[in-house]
Amino acid sequence: MPRLTSAPPLAALASDLRLACMRISRRVRFEGSEDVPPHQFSVLVRLEEATRTPKELADFERVSAPSMSRTIGALVEGGLATRTPDPADGRQAIIALTDAGARAVRRTRRSRDQWMLARLRDLTPEEREVLARASAILARVAAS
Amino acid sequence: MPRLTSAPPLAALASDLRLACMRISRRVRFEGSEDVPPHQFSVLVRLEEATRTPKELADFERVSAPSMSRTIGALVEGGLATRTPDPADGRQAIIALTDAGARAVRRTRRSRDQWMLARLRDLTPEEREVLARASAILARVAAS
DNA sequence: TATTGTTATACTCTATAACTATA
DNA sequence: TATAGTTATAGAGTATAACAATA
DSSP states (O other): OOOOOSSOOHHHHHHHHHHHHHHHHHHHHHHSOOSSOHHHHHHHHHHHHSOBOHHHHHHHHTOOHHHHHHHHHHHHHTTSEEEEEOSSOTTOEEEEEOHHHHHHHHHHHHHHHHHHHHHHHTSOHHHHHHHHHHHHHHHHHHHO | OOOOOSSOOHHHHHHHHHHHHHHHHHHHHHHSOOSSOHHHHHHHHHHHHSOBOHHHHHHHHTOOHHHHHHHHHHHHHTTSEEEEEOSSOTTOEEEEEOHHHHHHHHHHHHHHHHHHHHHHHTSOHHHHHHHHHHHHHHHHHHHO
8 A cells, every 4th residue: 555655845755764764873873782882883894895094084984183093093902903004105004904803893783783674574575675775775875 | 667676685675774874864964064962952852842851861862860961951051951840759850942942953953954855856756755655664663 | 395193182971979859 | 768860080082283204
């Protein structure tokens, strides 16, 4: 039974969709047993793709250079990342993920997925199909 | 042109959907010109529905009583909320929204909606229809 | 001189422990 | 005694300003 949503006011959709996404995020954050603080986790994820310099990480996380310096320090201290001088440019450092760091990312990710997975099980196949299509659209929107 | 997603692995959907929602939230938070800090905003929203006691607010926000006491202090100081003794139970206080607080909520909400609204304009009607249906499902999931 | 990064310092939000007041 | 709330104190995370090293 498809609902009649042929021409919903765009502003209402924007507001409802934003709220729904933020509430999902909130629940995920609350329900998941976080292994690593959120700001550290963001950096670890970024390091999964490639090694980065502190400046790159600070720009991506929209955080000041000193804050990132501190975060990196905590990651290195915890054995989740390494900091080595860049042989090509002595001003820069290269931050890389350790095996323990990679494991921490997988662990946190798995924990965060659990709550969502449990909820999806209660939905109908049709609803899951809608969410699958929406997921692709939202991913594109978030990246735009 | 509907994509073939007849039987996506549920775990993959959970992960993709969660990530998409969290990234949308992140973008909204970054792009919006925040008027009030996030933790204060959450409390103001909660007060929109009804007056609350500090304990109720602390429980809902999953924060310690002293933290909530401090947050409430900031809101009262800023003229966004009021704190009055409960005539029925002298131990409790009643926290209520002021007009300025209600305006601050609307302002922040509008700012957060702007980014999402702009993105929706670039989508096709079909994509917006999918998101409208997904929004309702996600809202229900987040509340479950 | 400009860029990269760290250290110094301060502010905010968080928490636990200790305290006051009321039930 | 138990509950609601605040104050005291400390631990993270953030920022700006100042500094060191390299390009």
